[in-house]
Amino acid sequence: MINKLIKKIEKTHAPIVVGLDPMLDYVPEHIKAAAFKEHGETLEGAAEAIWQFNKAIVDATYDLIPAVKPQIAMYEQFGTEGVKAYQKTVDYCHSKDLVVIGDVKRGDIGSTSAAYAVGHLGKVQVGSKKLSAFDEDFATVNPYLGSDGIKPFLEVCKEEKKGIFILVKTSNPSSGEFQDRLIDGRPLYEYVGEKVAQWGEEVMGDNYSYVGAVVGATYPEIGKVLRKVMPKSFILVPGYGAQGGKGADLVHYFDENGLGAIVNSSRGIIAAYKQEAYASFGAEHFADASRAAVEAMIKDIDGALQAR
Numbered sequence: 354m355i356n357k358l359i360k361k362i363e364k365t366h367a368p369i370v371v372g373l374d375p376m377l378d379y380v381p382e383h384i385k386a387a388a389f390k391e392h393g394e395t396l397e398g399a400a401e402a403i404w405q406f407n408k409a410i411v412d413a414t415y416d417l418i419p420a421v422k423p424q425i426a427m428y429e430q431f432g433t434e435g436v437k438a439y440q441k442t443v444d445y446c447h448s449k450d451l452v453v454i455g456d457v458k459r460g461d462i463g464s465t466s467a468a469y470a471v472g473h474l475g476k477v478q479v480g481s482k483k484l485s486a487f488d489e490d491f492a493t494v495n496p497y498l499g500s501d502g503i504k505p506f507l508e509v510c511k512e513e514k515k516g517i518f519i520l521v522k523t524s525n526p527s528s529g530e531f532q533d534r535l536i537d538g539r540p541l542y543e544y545v546g547e548k549v550a551q552w553g554e555e556v557m558g559d560n561y562s563y564v565g566a567v568v569g570a571t572y573p574e575i576g577k578v579l580r581k582v583m584p585k586s587f588i589l590v591p592g593y594g595a596q597g598g599k600g601a602d603l604v605h606y607f608d609e610n611g612l613g614a615i616v617n618s619s620r621g622i623i624a625a626y627k628q629e630a631y632a633s634f635g636a637e638h639f640a641d642a643s644r645a646a647v648e649a650m651i652k653d654i655d656g657a658l659q660a661r
C-alpha cells in the first residue's frame with residue numbers, strides 16, 4: 354500500500370490527505386434537515402447527515418488527492434450508527450480508488466493489538482473463512498505500550514501489504530509533556546523515531562517502509578530532525594491549517610524528490626465554507642469550497658517545495 358500511496362502522490366502531485374472528521378456542527382443545515390426528516394433527531398439521523406456530508410466532499414475532491422483520513426472518534430460519538438457511517442465512508446473512498454488511512458490510534462498489549470490489527474487491516478477468522486472487517490489501507494498506532502503492542506501490526510502489514518503510521522511527535526500543544534522529555538540527554542520522540550525506523554526495516558516497500566510516523570506540522574524543527582532519524586519512513590503530518598501549520602514550515606519533512614511526507618488537513622478542508630476566504634461559496638456549495646481549499650493547499654505545499 355505504501356507503493357500505491359507513493360504512485361498516487363506522484364500522479365496527483367498532491368502530497369496531501371483530506372481528513373474526514375465530520376463534526377455535526379460542520380454539516381450544513383440543508384443536509385442535516387434532510388437527514389433528520391428521514392430519521393428524526395436520532396443517532397441514525399446524525400450518522401446519515403455525516404455520511405451525506407462526507408460523500409459530497411469526496412465526490413468534489415477525489416480526483417485531486419491521493420488519500421483520505423477518516424478519524425474514527427468523529428463517527429464513534431454516534432455509536433453503532435456512526436461506526437456504520439465510518440464503514441460506508443471507507444468503502445466509498447475505496448470505490449473512488451483513494452488510499453484510506455484509518456485514524457484509529459490503537460495500540461495495547463500484544464493479544465489485544467493483534468485483534469485491532471486484524472479488525473482494521475487484516476482478516477478475521479470466522480469458522481472456515483477469513484473475512485475483512487473495516488479494511489482500511491493504513492491505521493494510526495500509539496506506541497506507548499512498546500514493541501509487543503506494535504508487532505501484531507507488523508505481522509498483519511507483512512501479510513496484507515498494508516501500513517501503519519506510528520505517533521512519534523504529535524501536533525497538540527501539550528505533546529511535549531512526555532514526548533520531549535530528555536532521557537540520557539535526548540528527547541523521547543527521537544527514541545521512538547529510532548524504533549519506528551527499526552520496525553520499518555522488517556516491512557520495506559520499494560523505497561519507503563510500510564511503517565510510517567506521525568509528526569505534527571506544528572513542530573517544524575523537530576520534523577527536520579526526525580526526517581533524518583527515520584529516512585525510510587513516510588511521515589503523516591497533521592496540524593496544517595486549523596492548527597496553524599503552513600507549507601513553508603513543512604519542506605524539511607520531505608525528501609529531495611518531494612516525497613516522504615503527506616500532509617493532512619481536516620477542518621481546513623471539510624469546513625472550508627465556514628472560513629472567510631471561501632464564504633462566497635455559501636453553505637449550499639460547501640463541497641465546492643472544499644475543492645477550492647484542496648487546490649489552495651496543494652499550491653501552498655507545492656510552491657514551498659519548488660522554492661526550496
Ligand SMILES: O=C(O)c1cc(=O)[nH]c(=O)n1[C@@H]1O[C@H](COP(=O)(O)O)[C@@H](O)[C@H]1O
Pocket residue numbers: 372374424456493522523524525567568569591592593594595596617618619620621
Ligand atoms: O494521528 C493523527 O492524525 C493526528 C496526530 C496529531 O499529532 N495531531 C492531529 O491533529 N492528528 C489528527 O489529525 C486531524 C487534524 O484535524 P485538523 O486540525 O482539523 O486539520 C485530527 O483527526 C487529529 O486527530
